[in-house]
Amino acid sequence: MGNVFDYIFITTLYSMFVLIWLVILGIGKFAPQYLGPVQTFLKLYIGGLLFVRYNPATYKDRTFREFDRKIVFTCSIFLLLSTALIGGIKNRIVKxxxxxxxxxVDTVKDKIGLES
Incomplete structure (x- = not known):
């Protein structure tokens, strides 16, 4: 890994995967509350990173490194899974x-004398 952007990407990505597994396995009550913000940050970071690194104006002079291959593959997998898998998990939990x-809520309303 050559620079700070690579380090931020890898660290945030691994944090996201750990949080996803904690939510799926039901370990730790803190994971669901941080999952949304980390997921949003990572999506925005991925979008910005892909835009800056691979836009047609600046990409012509750059070589495609092994890390670039990892970024493109990992970003595509992350975006697919975070959209489909996490959305499905959230819907299932809510359901x-x-x-x-x-x-x-009905029990609490009955105890305090409110109509259901």
């Missing part, structure tokens, strides 16, 4: 949690 949340 399965909704009845429990509604039941709990």
């Amino acid at each position: 399965e949690a909704a009845p429990h949340v509604n039941k709990t």
